[in-house]
Amino acid sequence: AQSVTQLDSQVPVFEEAPVELRCNYSSSVSVYLFWYVQYPNQGLQLLLKYLSGSTLVESINGFEAEFNKSQTSFHLRKPSVHISDTAEYFCAVSDSNSGYALNFGKGTSLLVTP
Amino acid sequence: EAGVVQSPRYKIIEKKQPVAFWCNPISGHNTLYWYRQNLGQGPELLIRYENEEAVDDSQLPKDRFSAERLKGVDSTLKIQPAELGDSAVYLCASSRGSGGYNEQFFGPGTRLTVL
Numbered sequence: 001a002q003s004v005t006q007l008d009s010q011v012p013v014f015e016e017a018p019v020e021l022r023c024n025y026s027s028s029v030s031v032y033l034f035w036y037v038q039y040p041n042q043g044l045q046l047l048l049k050y051l052s053g054s055t056l057v058e059s060i061n062g063f064e065a066e067f068n069k070s071q072t073s074f075h076l077r078k079p080s081v082h083i084s085d086t087a088e089y090f091c092a093v094s095d096s097n098s099g100y101a102l103n104f105g106k107g108t109s110l111l112v113t114p
Numbered sequence: 115e116a117g118v119v120q121s122p123r124y125k126i127i128e129k130k131q132p133v134a135f136w137c138n139p140i141s142g143h144n145t146l147y148w149y150r151q152n153l154g155q156g157p158e159l160l161i162r163y164e165n166e167e168a169v170d171d172s173q174l175p176k177d178r179f180s181a182e183r184l185k186g187v188d189s190t191l192k193i194q195p196a197e198l199g200d201s202a203v204y205l206c207a208s209s210r211g212s213g214g215y216n217e218q219f220f221g222p223g224t225r226l227t228v229l
Contacts, residue, residue, distance in 0.1 A: 004156075032214035043118075044157070044205070044220040051215055090156050099170050100214045101147060104156030 002027040004093050006105035013112055015083055021076040021108045023065075023091030033074040034092040034102065035065055044090065050074065061085075086112045116140065118221035120206050126227045132194035135224045139188070139208030146183060147218065148191050149205040157205050163189065164212060193226075201228045 007022040025031060035047040048059040055067040065076045074091060088109050092102040119138040127133050139146050144165050149157035160179070162170040165186035174181065178197070183189040193200055203223040209216040 009154075036220075043222040044207075046217055046219075049217070092156070094214050096214075098159075099162060100212050100216075101159045101162055101170065102149075102157070102218060104158070106154070106156050 002031070002093055002095055002098060002103050004091055004103055004105035006091050006108050008108050009106065010109045010111065013081055013110065015112055015114050016080045018079050019077065019081050019085075019110065021089050021091075021110065023074045023076065023105060025072055025074065025091075025093045027093060027095050027097075029095045029097055031093050031095045032100070033065075033067060034094070035059075035063070035074075035076050036090045036092060036104075038088040038090065038107075040087070047076075047089070081110070081112045083112050083114065086110060118206055118208055118219055120204075120221035120224055122224055123222060124225050124227075126229065127196055128229050129198055130195040132192065133196050133226060134190055134192045135204050135206075135226075137189045137191070137206030137221060139206070140219055143208035143210055143219075144186070145209045145212045145216070146189050147207040147209075148181060148189070149207065151203040151205055151223070153202070160191070162212070169212075196226075196228045198228050201226055 005024045013019045033050040036044045037047045050067040058064045063078045090107045091105040094100045146163040148160040151157040161174045163183045181191045205223045206221045207218040209218045
């Protein structure tokens with residue numbers, strides 16, 4: 001069975017500082033990896049995804065994540081965060097064994113302060 | 115393009131009462147998912163539909179939960195009777211297909227509080 005571990009439940013960071021949100025997964029087959037973001041009082045939105053090809057994927061708002069198969073990781077990074085990045089971030093994995101349903105981690109709360 | 119629509123947004127009931135949630139997926143999306151998100155946790159799949167067929171309901175507590183997707187469009191999730199532990203946000207998502215390449219779009223959720 002697959003699983004997803006988000007190692008940090010909360011990450012406080014100052015505005016314009018870099019940030020990394022960690023995600024590790026386990027699966028016996030090839031996986032698809034996702035980061036979703038949930039802003040306060042809003043629904044889940046897809047931030048970025050790895051399906052195949054380049055292991056480095058980027059979002060339109062400056063986040064990036066790198067698929068590392070040997071480390072079974074998909075960490076999310078941003079070189080300089082904004083106040084508006086404050087949100088809950090969920091890492092998710094899907095594979096053929098689960099019918100491609102998403103298996104989510106517990107989430108990391110990113111709090112950006114001035 | 116309208117997103118996934120869910121109603122109601124909030125529901126407060128007493129334990130042992132029934133409750134129902136409704137979801138209208140994005141037009142043309144054949145695959146529909148119901149997830150439950152407990153406080154401080156990530157969403158967990160309850161049931162997945164391909165058109166009107168429930169193809170994965172292994173995580174649905176069938177003693178009290180039921181779901182239907184008549185005509186393969188909108189869907190209803192029901193709890194009868196509700197228990198205190200059912201308090202959570204119930205999320206509906208849809209995608210064009212079930213393959214991993216198909217992005218899942220989520221609705222805003224229904225926040226259920228059982229007193």
